[in-house]
Amino acid sequence: MKYTPPSRDAVDPRVFDRLPLAAWREHAGFLEARDWPSVDALNACRPAGMRERFAAQTRELLADGLHYEQRIADRGVIATRACNWHDLFNALVWLCHPALKRALNARQVAEIARMGTKQRSRAQCALTHFDEAGAVVVLRDPSLLALWDAHDWHGLFWRERAAWLDGRIGVELFGHALLEHALTPEKLLVGKALVVAGPQVLPAEAFQACAQAIADGRVLCDPLELRPLPLAGVPGWHAGNERETFCREAACFRPLRPGRNYPAAMTIGQGASVATDNPVPTL
Known part of the structure; x- marks a missing residue:
């Protein structure tokens, strides 16, 4: 709609x-x-x-x-x-x-x-999805990625709620359609995320890494590379997530489809070098 x-x-x-x-x-x-x-x-x-x-x-x-x-x-x-x-x-x-x-x-x-x-290619669809609904996730605690991979939303947003507050994981919105939808506070926002991991990665470095990887054609070659992130689960982003049952009840928290896999996060190490492992995603 x-x-x-x-x-x-x-x-x-x-x-x-x-x-x-x-x-x-x-x-x-x-x-x-x-x-x-x-x-x-x-x-x-x-x-x-x-x-x-x-x-x-x-x-x-x-x-x-x-x-x-x-x-x-x-x-x-x-x-x-x-x-x-x-x-x-x-x-x-x-x-x-x-x-x-x-x-x-x-x-x-x-x-x-x-x-x-x-006609539009798979890459064009991926680029458009990120442009409209993109989010850049800064990941300083790589153990959280397993919860996300499994769509364990209760684990990612409730059991590890503190991670979103102490800086182990953070999200910056990029997609302008998402920002527009945020004008309606009851909307259950879902971002299409690229993830940049590193023990001390800063948001500016994460955006730079994403820009370089996109320019080089190393990411956004297929829409299935993008990780869905129910932003309504992030503390402070939706009033409902103050209840534990929210991550199990709200429509935006969908289970993992059988066979669905995600590519590895881009990583930034001590020298701010960027690496990415981007296998072909599967449905």
């Missing part, structure tokens, strides 16, 4: 004080002000070195006949609809993580050149 976000004046302002949207307080003015930000205001916040710019999506802009992704690659223009939550969150992700967005765009354009605009 297609998600219809609340109008700007109907959003409960309290959603911006709780995760995941609380992590985006740097751009509170764009999110919480009464009026929608202009593309000029968004462009004024671009980080140094970001060549891409936002442009109002108008009939004149679309008259160039370019695919959305090709327009970004060829002209550095990100078509942005006015008064639109989805495109606003997309813009904020560009402002915060331009290298990762650029890596996704380059891979999409390469796939379009190979497949044409009428």
Whole structure:
């Protein structure tokens, strides 16, 4: 079912004080002000070195006949609809993580050149899933991965609840559709995750590792590489997870399908080198 976000004046302002949207307080003015930000205001916040710019999506802009992704690659223009939550969150992700967005765009354009605009490859589906619903998980305690592999949600989110609070595991949202859905606090959010493991890995390093792996074509070659992560189980992300039974009852906590396997996490060691073991996923 297609998600219809609340109008700007109907959003409960309290959603911006709780995760995941609380992590985006740097751009509170764009999110919480009464009026929608202009593309000029968004462009004024671009980080140094970001060549891409936002442009109002108008009939004149679309008259160039370019695919959305090709327009970004060829002209550095990100078509942005006015008064639109989805495109606003997309813009904020560009402002915060331009290298990762650029890596996704380059891979999409390469796939379009190979497949044409009428068909989509498995890689394109994986890239889109991550772009829309992606999450980057920082894993400092590798023992937690076995619980995730088994879809032992009670173990991952309740028995190991402290791990989410003491830094042994953490999650940063990347997908702009997920951020849009978070405007409705009762939504049971599920992310499509890439995992970066290391004893002292920082979120910035994890995002850099993901961007490099995507650019190199080592990840996101198939949607089945992405690990589903029911974000509603993360402490502080949904009021229901304060009850032990939540991870057994809520619809987002699905059992592991027979034969479903996940690739190993990317790892960052002492020298910040990145490795990944990415076998072909199975259903």
